[in-house]
Amino acid sequence: MSKTANSRTIARGAQTEAIKDVARRLIAEKSVSGLSLREVSREMGLVSSALYRYFATRDDLLTALILDAYNDLGQAVERADARVARADAYARWRASARAIRRWATNNPHEYALIYGTPIPGYVAPTETIEAAARVARVLGAILSESRKVEAKGAPKKSKGSDVGRYLELDSLAAIMPGVAPEGYLKALMAWTTIFGFLTFELFGQYVGSAKNLNLMFDRVVDELAISLNLEAP
Amino acid sequence: MSKTANSRTIARGAQTEAIKDVARRLIAEKSVSGLSLREVSREMGLVSSALYRYFATRDDLLTALILDAYNDLGQAVERADARVARADAYARWRASARAIRRWATNNPHEYALIYGTPIPGYVAPTETIEAAARVARVLGAILSESRKVEAKGAPKKSKGSDVGRYLELDSLAAIMPGVAPEGYLKALMAWTTIFGFLTFELFGQYVGSAKNLNLMFDRVVDELAISLNLEAP
DNA sequence: AGAATTGCAAGAGCACTGCTCTCGGTGTGC
């Protein structure tokens, strides 16, 4: 078919990656709003119009960077989780949460790119929401494989849970299979708290109330672990 | 003194307000990054350079808008809290939380202005962190006036709490006097979860997992109330 | 192998931005 690897298509791929690399560097140095196609082109010894051969618009370039950022974060969390004994749900949770924070503090501008204010006229293509789910999938797996153990507990006297009225049970069941729907809300809350923490930390809302964010984050992670019933084996 | 109200200074004040109003409208219609001084000036029948008599730079205008937004939100929450019986801590908490969300969903772009990605070279002047504390003060008061009731409970067997190592005890004590430092973390977590929720809602991170955010928010608020030990009188 | 097609970078140009500076007119305080 057409997917032959002639020198032109590989050159194109390399050039595309080079553009993204330069853009990433500029974003890291300045910020996302300080990124300009002209500066990227200058940096590469190109004329600005040449970049449009690779990215039709500035937003397209940003979309590509967003996708990469999601995958980069997802991969970092996956690896952190993989380094811990599967059976130790608490250790996996803590390692994953710390990996998220480590990535965020090491790449604050890329974090802002994916979890900060959305780009004006930008609507996330389905690929990005797929990539965004990658880190959620790790956390979901931890819960799944933890909950199976105590699944034989009392079936809960629950006074008619109504989670189905406000949550997408199917999507959530796919991410954390085996977890009872009654647990979905706490899972989502924990997820929200982790990223809310990082957003507050990176965007400066904690100044004045916290002084050691490393320690505070660990304490938050522990509190969440308790509310999620995650304990060492 | 110099603060005489001659026609010029009042005209200046009015013009300043008019500029902010137009800017607010444009931000609401488009977004914060879509705000341009030239468009504001066009809208007002002025030449762009004239605006610089009132705001030395675009960021200065944004700072003024940020300040207004914080105060607007703070006032909305204060009023919501004031409408509920002081003794009913749970009702106060729920009313305040709902007021925050109502304001956020009604003014998404202004929410993004204060809780979204910070402006590039922007460092918040002390006035803004003062204004930012306004809503926190409401939540703190609710906790304070609730906790006093059960303060006579067992002094907690606490295995040497270390909150002082990572939290600014003095600032927090000023916001929620009477609350034991051991409760600070949960208070900060609840605050984080509320705004994390709104950030996720407004920035689109919940698409695919939630379908009724009104209901979900209320459930989250209830869960937080439990973790904060807030109960109806 | 030669011809046709396709991809690429260059350059000029458009409409826009934030911001600066200078220039007259006007209300203010002495």
Added chain:
DNA sequence: GCACACCGAGAGCAGTGCTCTTGCAATTCT
């Protein structure tokens, strides 16, 4: 009444995203 401070107009600078056309080089078809 006068000097002063303020304000709006206008021109201009450097920068932006993006478009379009023009040659050149590499690939593909015949």
